[in-house]
Amino acid sequence: MKIICIGRNYAKHIEELSNERPLNPVVFLKPDSAILQKNNPFFIPTFSQDVHHEVEVLIKINKVGKHIATKFAHKYYDEIGLGIDFTARDIQQQCKEKGLPWEKSKAFDGSAVVGQFYPKTSFDIDNLSFQLLKNNEIVQDGNTNAMLWKIDELISYVSQYFTLKKGDIIFTGTPAGVGKISTDDILIGMIKDFKAFEIKVK
Numbered sequence: 364m365k366i367i368c369i370g371r372n373y374a375k376h377i378e379e380l381s382n383e384r385p386l387n388p389v390v391f392l393k394p395d396s397a398i399l400q401k402n403n404p405f406f407i408p409t410f411s412q413d414v415h416h417e418v419e420v421l422i423k424i425n426k427v428g429k430h431i432a433t434k435f436a437h438k439y440y441d442e443i444g445l446g447i448d449f450t451a452r453d454i455q456q457q458c459k460e461k462g463l464p465w466e467k468s469k470a471f472d473g474s475a476v477v478g479q480f481y482p483k484t485s486f487d488i489d490n491l492s493f494q495l496l497k498n499n500e501i502v503q504d505g506n507t508n509a510m511l512w513k514i515d516e517l518i519s520y521v522s523q524y525f526t527l528k529k530g531d532i533i534f535t536g537t538p539a540g541v542g543k544i545s546t547d548d549i550l551i552g553m554i555k556d557f558k559a560f561e562i563k564v565k
């Protein structure tokens with residue numbers, strides 16, 4: 364399986380990192396080795412002094428598709444979840460400055476937290492609230508209604524470049540409030556009223 368991630372999909376997050384608003388979705392990949400194994404803590408990698416949490420709504424693809432039209436995109440997923448796109452912000456900044464690819468900062472081992480998935484019928488997909496709590500305080504508070512590109516548009520867009528396969532996961536971008544994590548932090552992800560994950564940072 365592969366993980367396809369969307370960057371800069373929420374206007375307030377673009378502002379907080381002083382990024383440019385893109386004309387098209389920003390897309391990057393994580394390998395399957397990036398997935399944090401269930402019930403494992405997240406170990407801050409030694410190569411970064413500034414790892415940030417980015418809580419994101421996840422889509423699990425349910426069948427093969429390529430060149431999917433937006434109006435048919437809803438047929439390609441049944442489940443929605445929540446996860447974290449851990450980002451070594453200091454390394455990413457170096458890569459951005461040099462115009463180099465981001466993978467070292469975004470695709471390292473453990474950088475993809477994939478929480479519980481739920482049937483999409485449990486949610487109003489285009490008006491779905493989600494939060495990240497750090498040590499029981501809400502640090503990111505998002506709603507899919509603020510996405511620049513909606514879920515069906517994202518599926519259509521990425522399928523123009525990559526054949527989607529059953530089990531692939533799309534990270535749909537983070538809202539504002541990203542920040543540094545520290546040893547002993549507890550990160551809890553909430554989607555609507557469901558607790559999708561709880562991660563200990565080491």
Ligand code: ZN
Pocket residue numbers: 368369370417419448534536537
């Ligand atoms: Zn992200």
